[in-house]
Amino acid sequence: MKRIFSSFVRRPVSWRSRAALLVTATLIPASMVSAAPPSPLYGLAWEETFSGTSVDTTRWNFRTDVKALSAQLAANATIANSQLSLLMKQEAVSGKQYTGAGVISKQLFGYGYYEVQARTTTNQGWHNSFWMMAGNGSDTFAAGRYLEIDQSEIDTQSPSSVPSGLQIWNGQAGSGANIGGPRCATYSPGFSTTGALHTYGADWREGAVDFYLDGVKYCTVAYSTTTYRQDPVNIWLTALAYKTPVTVGGTPQIYDTVRFYKRDQYVMNGRYGYSESGSGWLNSTLTGFGLLPQRYSCTAGATATFAPGFNQSGNYRVYIWKLVNPNADTQAEIAVHAPAGTTTTYVNFTSGTSGWVDLGQYNFNTGSTNPAASVTNTVHAGCQRSGAVKFVRVA
Known part of the structure; x- marks a missing residue:
């Protein structure tokens, strides 16, 4: 299967044009399919072009649940013309009269x-969605899901409307675990x-999720890091029967190239x-950044290393979460290991307020995870909690 990670042919909407696009959204031609990430600081980190003869099961799981008016079948997820085609059929399976399909990335993703x-x-009568949530496709109500990003949930009775927004879950199994659903106003693109x-x-x-269609940002929904967990998500591409009357025999649901870009x-x-x-090292009962569980050690000399594996070279502002x-x-040794050398900062984790501590700006090169491009947190006295480090790209 062909995959491109560094260069590809596209007709991008430049980041400098985004402000104009936001003002002149009605002038965007319906035929435009290429867009661009929010700024040139974003770099391509993952891509799927569907150029094989079948779904690559080393990268994707099939949606196999039974929900709404259809059962979802792996056989209905096919590849044609370098596109994912989700077929919709009228057939009796698992007590339903229709079958749909979907694929879910095996890889988990975070901010980007x-x-x-x-x-x-x-x-x-079909509900077709590009969305992100933790799971493998066997059950949309499985344990471990916290954030659901519904980029588009298009009901085919209204193909000129694009509902978007978030669903927030408490991580428990079962359909009753929803604890909120901040949504966008339904977007009408004019086609x-x-x-x-x-x-x-x-x-x-x-802190938020921005929604785009053909390069135009049409909505922002807050997702607080102090209120909700910031767990990673899988990518879902799906189609299921949802509302009568249901028809089959028309065009399939098509998904073309999928991309994930990262800035930070x-x-x-x-x-x-x-x-x-x-x-x-033990599990802590305290949570840190994004309400995520912490690890801690009270043993002098113990270290925690944060080595991201940069998908693009550049200058980054580095921060560590202080709980x-x-x-x-009182004298936690925080060392930033960059190609130019190592810089050490000592941080008192017993005083002040919890939050990000600025460790300075450094240049890092593209490469795999290794301690030579990382932050290490070394315990000297007391019990040091290890939570999160972020590298914010600035140039």
Whole structure:
């Protein structure tokens, strides 16, 4: 399967043009399918072009649940013309009279810009979505989900309307675990989404999610880091029967190239890029950035390393999350390892307020996770909690 990670042919809407696009949204042609991430500081981190002969099961799970008016079948997710085609059929399966389909990325993603090119099916009664939530497709009410980003939930009776927004869950199994749903006003782009490919984008950043269609930002929804957990999500591309009358035999639901861009690098304990050395590391009952669980050690010399593996070279502002606690280390040794050398800062975690501590600006190069491009937190005295480090790209 062909995948492009550094260069590709596109007709981008430049970041400098975004302000004009926001003012002149009605002038955007319906045929435009190429867009761009919110600024040139974003770099491509992951891409799927669907150029094989079948869904790559090393990268994707199939949606296989039974929900609303259809059962979802792996056989209905096909590849044609370098596009994912989700087929919709009238057939009796698992007590339903229709079958739909979907694929879910095996990889988890965090803050960044999510994008897909899609064309809505002409079949009636279907619910077609580009969305992000933790899960593998076997059950949309599984445990472990906290954030659901619904970039577009298009009901095919209204193909000129694009509902978007968030659903917030408490991580427990079951359909009753929803604790909120801040939504956008339904966006009306002025054209039918069945007529051509269009580019749907969602930028999840610290504190909010921005929604885009063909390069135009049409909504921002807050997602507080002090109120809600900031757990990673999978990418979902789906179609299910939802509302009568339901028809089949029209055009399939098409999803074209999927991309994920990152500007900043966040490493949190227990996630990719995080490692520990030394003894005494335990799970803490306290939460840190984004209400995520913490790890701690009271053993002098124990270290926690945050090494993101940069998808693009550049200058980054580096911060560590400080969780204030009376039994914490008064002289925690925080070392930033950059190509130009190592810079050490000593932070008192017993005083002040909890929050991000600025460790300075550094240049990092593209590369895999390794301690040579990282932040280490070394315990000297007390019990040091290890939570999160962020690398914010500034140039």
